[in-house]
Amino acid sequence: MGISLPSNRDRTGTVCSGNSPGFGELPALWIAEWPGKAIRISLDNPDRLQDQKQHGFTSGRSCQTNLIDFFDWVTKIDTGGAVDIAYLDFSKAFDTVTHRRLINKLQSLSLDSNIVEWIRQWLSDRQQRVVVNGVYSAHGLVTSGVPQGSVLGPILFNIFVGDIAEGINGKVCLFADDTKICNRVDVPGGISQMTNDLGKLKKWSELWQLSFNVDKCKIMHLGRKNPRAEYRIFDTVLTSTSEEKDLGVIISEDLKVSSQCNRAAGNASRMLGCVGRGISSRKREVLMPLYRALVRPHLEYCVQYWRP
Numbered sequence: 001m002g003i004s005l006p007s008n009r010d011r012t013g014t015v016c017s018g019n020s021p022g023f024g025e026l027p028a029l030w031i032a033e034w035p036g037k038a039i040r041i042s043l044d045n046p047d048r049l050q051d052q053k054q055h056g057f058t059s060g061r062s063c064q065t066n067l068i069d070f071f072d073w074v075t076k077i078d079t080g081g082a083v084d085i086a087y088l089d090f091s092k093a094f095d096t097v098t099h100r101r102l103i104n105k106l107q108s109l110s111l112d113s114n115i116v117e118w119i120r121q122w123l124s125d126r127q128q129r130v131v132v133n134g135v136y137s138a139h140g141l142v143t144s145g146v147p148q149g150s151v152l153g154p155i156l157f158n159i160f161v162g163d164i165a166e167g168i169n170g171k172v173c174l175f176a177d178d179t180k181i182c183n184r185v186d187v188p189g190g191i192s193q194m195t196n197d198l199g200k201l202k203k204w205s206e207l208w209q210l211s212f213n214v215d216k217c218k219i220m221h222l223g224r225k226n227p228r229a230e231y232r233i234f235d236t237v238l239t240s241t242s243e244e245k246d247l248g249v250i251i252s253e254d255l256k257v258s259s260q261c262n263r264a265a266g267n268a269s270r271m272l273g274c275v276g277r278g279i280s281s282r283k284r285e286v287l288m289p290l291y292r293a294l295v296r297p298h299l300e301y302c303v304q305y306w307r308p
Contacts, residue, residue: 096209097210128142164201271298
């Protein structure tokens with residue numbers, strides 16, 4: 001169990017006026033909201049938005065828009081062609097965002113200097129310790145990670161990974177740290193382009209110290225004439241897969257949805273059985289809210305993608 005202690009707060013959760021210029025004695029949660037709103041206003045402007053490929057923690061976007069956007073491109077190419085998809089996984093992405101590099105990125109966006117300074121103070125001088133069986137370790141300084149469960153955390157993470165797709169030739173989509181990239185590989189130079197794109201992502205991860213969990217990175221080969229090439233990251237051959245769960249939806253290399261349909265129907269059926277066994281009443285006004293809350297979500301999750 002880890003305990004994290006934020007900086008610049010007293011025991012009541014109030015930001016101390018001596019460390020946060022201009023705010024005085026105000027509730028920490030209230031103050032934590034306004035930098036996030038200010039950054040959103042700035043980044044929601046299309047001229048300032050750094051990355052249109054991010055679907056996580058973004059207004060008007062979701063897992064569903066991610067899947068539709070990505071596979072709309074894939075299916076257009078896959079008709080008579082061959083496509084390789086790389087599913088990439090970062091290792092503890094939210095915990096390894098370095099604060100110094102994050103502040104550099106905020107400054108590069110030309111945000112108001114007061115906002116950047118507030119965020120720098122908010123992140124600095126945080127400490128943590130580990131508790132095992134009531135025994136506490138010494139405090140250690142926290143120099144990386146965006147505070148999860150906070151208002152600002154997701155916004156700061158999106159900013160940090162906002163330039164990951166710069167210079168990439170293939171199709172890229174992100175949902176928070178879940179990243180996938182694809183290229184057509186049945187044309188001259190297609191495999192080389194995919195290899196080069198993966199190399200650029202590797203260099204980005206080294207530069208910004210956000211490491212890939214190579215063992216969880218996968219390659220899916222689509223198309224009958226696919227050469228099924230091997231790809232490497234950090235000299236490790238990426239595992240080939242015929243089926244992958246992408247944002248909760250099962251994707252097969254033949255792009256058929258039978259596995260997803262069976263899974264959705266099975267989960268819904270099991271939940272319906274639990275409701276039937278656990279609720280003695282058979283009144284409509286009792287069962288319908290339970291059905292809508294517990295059963296239908298299994299059948300309707302991203303259904304516009306897999307059963308349009």
